[in-house]
Amino acid sequence: MNLIQSFKNFPRQITAFLQPNDLSKVAALYTHDEWPRLRFAHRYQSHFAPLKWKKLKILAIGIGGYEDHTIGGEALKTWKTYFPNSMIYGIDIVDKRYLEEDRIKIFYGDQNDESFTKDILSEIGGLDIIIEDGSSANEDHIKAFYKLFPVLNEGGIYAAENIHHSYWPSLGGKWSDFGKENLWLQSWVKLGGSLDLNDPKTVMNMFKRLVDGLNYEEFINPGYTPSYFDRNIVSLHFYHNLVIVYKGNNNEDSNFIENNTLQPFVLEMLGVNSLDELGLEFPKIKQQAE
Template sequence: MNLIESSKKTFNNFQRQFTAFIAPYNLSKAADIYSHDEWPRLRFAHRYQSHFAPLKWKKLKILAIGVGGYEDHTYGGEALKTWKTYFPNSMVYGLDIIDKRYLEEDRIKIFHCDQNDEYLIQEVLAETGELDIIIEDGSSANEHHIKAFHTFFPALKDGGIYAAENIHHSYWPSLKDGKWSNLAKDSLELQNWINVGGSLDLNDPKTVMNMFKRLVDGLNYEEFLNPKYTPSYFDKHIVSIHFYHNLVILYKGINNEKSNFIENNQLQPFVLETLGVKSLEELDLDFSKIDNKRSEEYTKSN
């Protein structure tokens, strides 16, 4: 790099830092500090803005699953540095299957760990304690997205936020034939893209997007007319879900707002009286057709 290029780069960096300084609540400006041509700034900064701005000055614990850069030591950690800059009183944790601990600095700690290793993850969570924000951008495989949500969402404090990025892999089927497998043999990045386990079927239950779709119903579990229904952990602990292009943001809390008409998943007496019956059985409803698998699905997170 010649002197002119070096001076230009230094000036551009100063300009970005100054802009972020005079606009402290603008997350996109903070992300621009760590942007460069080969590696774009935090992609979802404009989406996170309204969710994270009220938390900016709080003392938080933030976990990013996936540090970035794969095996390339010249990239990675851009998002961690963005969170450190935007949340000046917070501790930022990163977790990656590639050893990225060389990127650690004040208020940034990185764990070298497979997000699917339940034993090691419990050790990580024992060290971090309850978390305020979790940003999941690790493995592209749908089964890993789903497992990560089951593992990490319970580690949030009430009022905590879980963000699942890059859920476009829900719509990509795995490319398992020999040609693609051979290409990916020596590249973790290509393995990530090829073995995603998504589906062309928009209703395929094994995709992470369809897991989140099912969780939407859980927001209203108090309204379910099914006397045998047992609320899942997620029914009881998700209070809102926000869908964006390629991003889902969930808030944790106590979801116990009562229904006006249903209690314990049965019609209240005044509703039965209005309908002219004394019991639910008299309505001759066929509850055997109700899919009650969602409680079984999430039993391990109770």
């Protein structure tokens, strides 16, 4: 950081020193052109404050700055400052290893490379917080969640940022013609979003389906087998452009359902001896990827 930037940051450093538990104040230390890199700091505050002094392993996918060496890594530095006892890891498809410092380790590679991520996870071990802000493509968001959520430790938190591309039209039709000569704009039209708010291929609809899984014990559907995500997600928190998912043991019993069928006392109240007598049709419930 140059002398001018240090001088600009001095008031922020004083504020962050006086209010170290305020994540927004800490994030303001690391800015570029007056823009805080950690734009969701105010959302993360209530989720991360109870964990501040713990010894955690935090993985951030996407470091920022693209090939520009003057920016990038602001969020990593924010996490390092806010979590003084934690180890911060970063992944980026652009080589950002020059940003490494004490308690910040950076891996250079593609988040969709199975061998690359397997080696990283083998080295790091279980994680406590994962912040996904890498590829904006819906397919990549979904793959990342299915692959990385299982490696979270019990009580871990998974955050998916910048999911607005769920709502952008997919490549096809006239949309493909926009930005033909601009590779950056072309990448936008390949994001796999949809104008259909119920399109199952979008990351937002993946998270919507996970909400039902919170209540799998309440499904009236004999023979239903809960998925890994049914059993290991205890809450989801939705914000504008951000979803936060908590990992835990989702095993709270239902008051009326057991093994996805009505308990005998409920059947008795209905005046029947079995679920079959109700003449219900049970739709096949599509499982989340294991």
